[in-house]
Amino acid sequence: AAGVIQSPRHLIKEKRETATLKCYPIPRHDTVYWYQQGPGQDPQFLISFYEKMQSDKGSIPDRFSAQQFSDYHSELNMSSLELGDSALYFCASSLLTSGGDYNEQFFGPGTRLTVL
Amino acid sequence: DAKTTQPPSMDCAEGRAANLPCNHSTISGNEYVYWYRQIHSQGPQYIIHGLKNNETNEMASLIITEDRKSSTLILPHATLRDTAVYYCIVGYGNKLVFGAGTILRVKS
Numbered sequence: 001a002a003g004v005i006q007s008p009r010h011l012i013k014e015k016r017e018t019a020t021l022k023c024y025p026i027p028r029h030d031t032v033y034w035y036q037q038g039p040g041q042d043p044q045f046l047i048s049f050y051e052k053m054q055s056d057k058g059s060i061p062d063r064f065s066a067q068q069f070s071d072y073h074s075e076l077n078m079s080s081l082e083l084g085d086s087a088l089y090f091c092a093s094s095l096l097t098s099g100g101d102y103n104e105q106f107f108g109p110g111t112r113l114t115v116l
Numbered sequence: 117d118a119k120t121t122q123p124p125s126m127d128c129a130e131g132r133a134a135n136l137p138c139n140h141s142t143i144s145g146n147e148y149v150y151w152y153r154q155i156h157s158q159g160p161q162y163i164i165h166g167l168k169n170n171e172t173n174e175m176a177s178l179i180i181t182e183d184r185k186s187s188t189l190i191l192p193h194a195t196l197r198d199t200a201v202y203y204c205i206v207g208y209g210n211k212l213v214f215g216a217g218t219i220l221r222v223k224s
Contacts, residue, residue, distance in 0.1 A: 031210075033210075033212075042203070042214040042216060043212075090160070092160075105160075108159050109158065110157070110158070
């Protein structure tokens, strides 16, 4: 079965550079989520999109932005990178139930970002 | 979103049942209980969810108390591959709020 695809899998950047992470959800899934997991920490929700519109926002820095495109893939853009941005970034996708009250999220393998 | 409390770590012998508890005393009526696990830096994996009734699937069983203030995830026959961090999450709809999960170590 098709899974969530994330690219690149590994990324090394210098401080103050920019980075773009890409996420390709499972076909026919309508919702994409981004999570950040720092070293030794638990995943933290950043932002989500439902049908290409932002649906929820967590602790995402103002230096970060994201969008979902017409083909449902999503990109997380990160500018003015800081050392503390080094983390695993997970994308997840889901198909909301008709009632929208619960959903099973399928996670990608993650992108490991290292900021030097 | 309601807060959950889980033991930081548990050990289980291979082939035995692993019972992972979770307290969620502030859960509201429309919030679901989800369980996910994360195997060493891989993406979290959905295990099971429930609202009021006990649930079972091919991976695990979920037992929710009648007052919904706690639940137990049961892996009936734990294997070494079940060693992971297990997260109990309570919520409704959209995002998942991960707390400090339980590190389950399955030992041979």
